Amino acid sequence: MKKYIPLLFGDTRSIVGVGLRACPKRATTIGSCPYVRMRSLKYSIWVLIMGLMTFFTTPASAALDIEITRGVVRSIPIAIVPFDVNNPNNPNDIARIISNDLNHSGQFQVMPQSRLPQQPHDADAVSADLWKTLGLDDLVIGSATLTDNGQTKADMTLLDLFHSNQSTPTVLMRQSYTVANSQTRALAHHISDIIYEKLTGEKGVFSTRLAYVTVEPLPNNPRHKRYSLMISDVDGHNAKPLLTSTQPIMSPDWSPDGRSVAYVSFETKLPQIFTSDVATGQRRLISSFAGINGAPSFSPDSRSLAVALSMGRTNPNIYIIDLGSGRLTQLTDDAAINTEPSWAPDGQSLLFTSDRGGAPQIYSIDLAGRQVHRVTYLGAYNASAMYLPGSSTKISLLHRDDRGFNIAIYDLQSGTMQTLTQGGYIESPSPAPNGRMIVYSTNVGGRRMLGMVSSNGQVNIRLPEVSGDAQAPAWSPY
Template identity: 45%
Template sequence: MRSRLRQLGLFFFGFFLLFPLCAHALLSMELTRGVSGAIPIAVAPFVQQGATPPTAISAVVGNDLKNSGRFTVYSDAGVLPTQAPAWYHSNLGADAVVKGKVDNLGDGHYRVSFSLSDTYQHDKRAMLAKTYDNVSAASLRMLAHHISDLVYQQLTGVRGVFSTHLAYIVVERPANAPARYSLQVSDEDGYNPHALLVSPDPIMSPSWSPDGRRIAYVSFEHQRAAIYVQDVVTGRRHLVSAFPGINGAPAFSPDGRQLALVLSKQTGAPNIYLLNLASGHLRQLTHDWSINTEPAFSPEGKSIMFTSNRAGSPQVYQLNLASGAISRVTYSGNYNARPSFTHDGKHIVVLNQTSGYFNIGILNLDTGAFRVLTASSKTDNASPSVAPNGSMVLYGTVHDNRNMLAMVSTDGGIELLLPIASGDVQDPAWSPWKS
């Protein structure tokens, strides 16, 4: 058994190696709704010393800030001078300006500096100024996202998520050929997609470890559902659950040591279990004949939200891990499922059907206030996944008769579509901040 699994692993690893890595973006980003009263900011093209670097840092920063929906960005390289006095940007309407410099050190390395200043403060002191030495060409894009994070945090008070990653499933269905499923990970803006697994069988439910280094997922290789945990960097994976029947909905505990998952053992009654990843010990958490699935840990790890149809239609319940007590949490509408907590533990985001379409909703756990975030959507949505700073929800939607990803802010004010050129993209998971 073990050697067979090893062979399988090699088999898929072989596929992975032979799959050409895409150099650019699989997904693009279109801001479809931004906040009114967004912060006006100018991002000047960075001054270049020496040969042109492979990544235009100012363009990446400008895009990041624009796509956050919280900024109105003046960044057109053809219009903005690289160096201009503050009044120039102020006259444009910008409250703040990002300026920077890229020195080519030769040997494919760069020194990058940037500053963030207020355009109507006359004391010339930058709010933020940093220099990064010896940055490799390949890291320039990552550095640009890091700069976006710092600017975002300085001006909004919230830590940015531009350096995080997205995991999702791409399905291609070529004519007269089998479908091809792949588990992909890309930067938060859709760039640098990498396939972690390519398979002729479905792949679903990717779930990040809290340190952002591993992904648990369900794969149906050889017509069996099984849960694997794969190292994102090395591509090595381990089979962690392959019971008869459903092996589904993996979710890491906040300490990364346990995996909540769903097993049915072919009874038609899926229940939630806790798997200790080191010892392999399995503890059953729910014990009934209804559907119990989609476990999600609270940020402090003391309780689990999950979906159950114990009262007839699917609703979200909370399980206290210490006492085992279960209480119902959602009451708005006839379908609430796939819960996930915001980072502060005060809200859960759910898939909700009140009438007609399936929407993304958010429930305030303190007040009980429920709000549909995708109310203007004229299609079915699924698979909400919350950004680590709680600002946005990534989810699956249907656009032009294909599955695509979209984002909506947790206040409902900002919406983005992440189109893919061909095929379907679905079942997304937003990574945590890497630790």
């Protein structure tokens, strides 16, 4: 079985959409975008070539890289020339990390290194015509060299090929950096962020992180498991445990300042809610009531946690814990499962999951009047709702239909549900801070892995494999 599904074969419908590509907000070089239709044919051909090249050049050992399982052609063609002056095939080259980032965003099509017509390090050495015939819009060149005192000196230039009529490309951006060698990955993600923002007009999320839980058998007692709360870069690299336990860990949620994570730990065999400082590991017990202590969710002002507590009864209800005073406020009080509270961006109301109507559906409660209203009616099972960042009308959720459990976007205004995935065994959706992608956990060949889908459903990727299962992902803020 192929580990890597080439872009073109995933979703042929999207080829039709070429001419519909949104205009990049590159106000410095273009005012509107009348060029889109004109270039679409050339663009399609380029994408066709790209797809075929991907098909034939993919190594069998792609497991360590992000795997694109579904892609689209409605994205910006770009090339990133290797930065490493001495070794263009350096697997940790900044250019390679940027390429992964941009590919992974779904907004870009990055030309494979093997197809680059030249590999210049200076703008003067770029032959624009060579690149333009390949249909490229943008080119990133740069250099990275080691200094004598253990640092990396790097510079990066973003060139616009499409709008340069001469053989000299237009410089859109030029930056120089000196960082410790240990920070080159972070630098590469930073460069990806500024390229992304320059070309799409939106903030990139390549410097953000993920929290998730891994589960693997204990080496000396495989009947039992080791649960680890992991923090990693958003591309799955630099994964480090924040907590390990022989009892389950659940439901990590980031504080809006990105400094701490709230989660549920069963280390005493019973559930408790903690927060842990991500940098120091120092933690604080927040909730240890009788019965269920679950589903922590930081308020937008970071001052309180919404949680699900059963208080020794069977069914959990929604409460708010003030992290400063410890004051507890009960929001719901009925004999149904009420869980997964999630704050509206203005902090005035919460979404939550309840089966008060007989099956799990999304409800909303406003904090001032405690009025509850049902949000979802489509389908027999909706859960795990969160507002899509940057939108007060769209929520991501877990939606069950005849294909199983999938990620969907529900539009509160139009009342429409758009299913984004087709996996069927999916759970724990968590949107990126720019609302463009949603990370989730899915079943692949009997194991749980993390995947990401774009919030328009057009790009679906799988994160690198981890040892054991990976589940319950939460996307950090910026």
